Amino acid sequence: MRRLLKPLRDAPMTVVALTLLWLLLQGRLAPGQLLLGVLLALAITSAVSPFSSGRLRVRRxxxxxxxxxxxxxxxxxxxxxxxxxxxxxxxxxxxxxxxxxxxxxxxxxxxxxxxxxxxxxxxxxxxxxxxxxxxxxxxxxxxxxxxxxxxxxxxxxxxxxxxxxxxx
Incomplete structure (x- = not known):
């Protein structure tokens, strides 16, 4: 369970952005779609995190x-x-x-x-x-x-x- 929730700590904005993208693609805000969007965002973020070079610093x-x-x-x-x-x-x-x-x-x-x-x-x-x-x-x-x-x-x-x- 910790491994699945690790993206929330490491890349919360990525999880939020992917969840919002999922909801936009679905065209409706239903509780089931929100839950599925969050789960997909967590899974995708977990899957790609080994390929990430670390935190991205945005200066401005x-x-x-x-x-x-x-x-x-x-x-x-x-x-x-x-x-x-x-x-x-x-x-x-x-x-x-x-x-x-x-x-x-x-x-x-x-x-x-x-x-x-x-x-x-x-x-x-x-x-x-x-x-x-x-x-x-x-x-x-x-x-x-x-x-x-x-x-x-x-x-x-x-x-x-x-x-x-x-x-x-």
Whole structure:
């Protein structure tokens, strides 16, 4: 029993988040669903805890909220751009790979940046170099070569800079 309840002590927010996710997926707040959600959250958290590198330190949680807001807004804007690209028959996408040099070193922050880029329609994190210093991006519609550097600068300014402040 102690082993099953260990995630409540070690990662209570993960248990709460997974339980809430379960309830959202179910679409109703019934006592049985709440109990099942808590049990699933405890089991999942217990199962993945050996793969965790320890506690994640968040230095500035308010900046994390700003980061998430930026991601949501940028995903909405990217959806509109992709829709315009698809609905304009004379416009043909120019796919390309672009290398993004990284200043991030914290593994979770790197994961978060790569996932954020992949969540945004029209871009995808394709590879991370062995030394974790360069992220290879695939862009559905490459801007001009000079604009590709501006796109990388935008990613670094909007996302990486905040993640560097949030995760020490």
């Amino acid at each position: 949680p308010l900046l994390l909220a700003i980061f998430l807001w930026r991601v949501a807004v940028d995903i909405l804007i990217a959806n509109l751009r992709i829709a315009a690209l698809i609905l304009t028959p004379s416009r043909h996408p120019r796919p390309a790979f672009v290398e993004l040099p990284l200043a991030l070193t914290q593994p979770f922050a790197l994961y978060l940046l790569a996932s954020t880029i992949s969540l945004s329609p029209g871009s995808l994190s394709a590879d991370l170099s062995d030394d974790r210093r360069v992220l290879l991006l695939h862009l559905l519609d490459e801007p001009d070569p000079g604009d590709a550097a501006a796109e990388c600068a935008k990613i670094k300014d909007r996302y990486e800079r905040l993640l560097l402040e949030v995760f020490p």
